[in-house]
Amino acid sequence: MPEVLNRIKIAKSFGLASQSYDISSRLQRYTGKNLMSLLPNRSDLTVVDLGSGTGFFTDILASKFQQTIGVDISAKMLSFAQENRSKEICWLEADAYYLPFKANTIDVIYSNLVIQWCDPLDVIIEEILRVLKPGGLFIFSTLLDGTLHELKSSWAQVDDEQHVIDFKTQADLKAIFDKASCKLLEQKSQDLVLEYQNVIHLARELKGLGANHVPKQKGKGLAGKDKWQKMTNSYQNFQEPSGIYPATYKVYSAILVKLNA
Template sequence: MSEAFYTDKAKVRAAFERAAHSYDGAAVLQREVSDRMAERLDVIKNAPLMILDAGSGTGYGAAELRRRYPAARVIELDIAASMLKASKAKQQEGAGFFGRLMGRAQPWQACADIEALPLADASVDMVWSNLAIQWLNEPDGVFAEFRRVLKPDGLLMFSTLGPDTLFELRAAFAGQDSATHVNHFIDMHDLGDVLVRNGFALPVMDMEKIVLTYGRVRDVMQDLKSIGAHNVTAGRKAGLTGKHFWQRVEAAYEAYRRDGSLPATYEVVYGHAWRGEPKAKAGHLPDGRQVIEFKKS
């Protein structure tokens, strides 16, 4: 990925901090993808007792995980504290007075970076991550962290965005200036390679395209802003863009209008894999210790 398209993590955090109050009203895609991820759990025989929701947002996925695995402890982790506060408020509201009194509305939460998880090695049975890792520039670090905190034979299940995401918006911006306006995302096959490289076994990857429709280009941009997903690339334009610039972008986007609506296409990539055990080198045990044989003379 070109460095011009690298995301600024501080700006990612700030964007999601600001978006917490508007997130649930605009996160249609995030909820739909979370539901489709959960359906995939139906065919996976797994009974986790400790689950990490990495990039938990306002808690939609965590709520489904608690419903599906009532005996499990779900740890909500997000880079934005305001997202975690919004999730906690919803849980407390749903628990009612007696639930709060008994402490049932006190979720386990951590405000942290998914590339530096504040968890012990081999401490969770499942890592669940819905539409979070697309904000990272290099996936090796986060997959290494996911593997580190997973127990042996633990499950990683994630979704992210592929390179065809928002291609209409990217094309509308193309040629208007030299700045970057739309984030770039990593190809599904490359992600599969990264999983194997970082010690995951039996990776399964698939992809589908989900198209949301809008009345105006500004509605597309407003939705992205409401969920904290607007442009945070290093090559973004500094300062404001002018009226004529936006008129040209809108005119270019209008070429995609069909049946009275403007499409916004999302290439959604799903993946799951199991924590594999490192292969022992010849003459070594799996933990790296050398085997020394003594032969009788």
């Protein structure tokens, strides 16, 4: 049950960001575009955009494939997408843990920066493999451990609360894929360092994305002024000579193919 409650909170957090998401999503735009280059080069396919958000990439998928379905847990994200994207797209409000599709019916599941929000991850991989056709592809990106390490270690100087979500290591992912009935066709990991004018800029961007819910946080997540000040002082250790504040994102992207049963 705590996992379900967390997912409700994640949905709420992303929902509140539906209007600000597109202007805050420079990382997501970059990774999603790279992921597009991994798509199969044929159009007669049914493709699901899992965790479709505002539908920016769902729209591009719809221009390439016969049938495109956007799935998201946030009703507000979906209504933004429905208003702003191609009318050809079918939008479904659903939790990735319970995909509303019959077994062996989907050719490709595309998912950009979503599964880092999904815990336990092995269950979701099983669900994705259930709905994919044998030979179907799961093309995705996620974030690895070490992401936002500057923010995490700056908060660690202040208290022992969790302020940054847990990210899996590449070895964790490998162990999950090894147990599932799939094969890893391709993988890539890359460190992207984004630049911020100050720590408030970083915090605003995370809030603008809706990426500010931390499941294991004990309190309400609203640090007092003193704590915030201490954390930002500590973050100054990372400030570069040019004055910018870096934040590291460890991006992992891969293609899994569902094996024949």
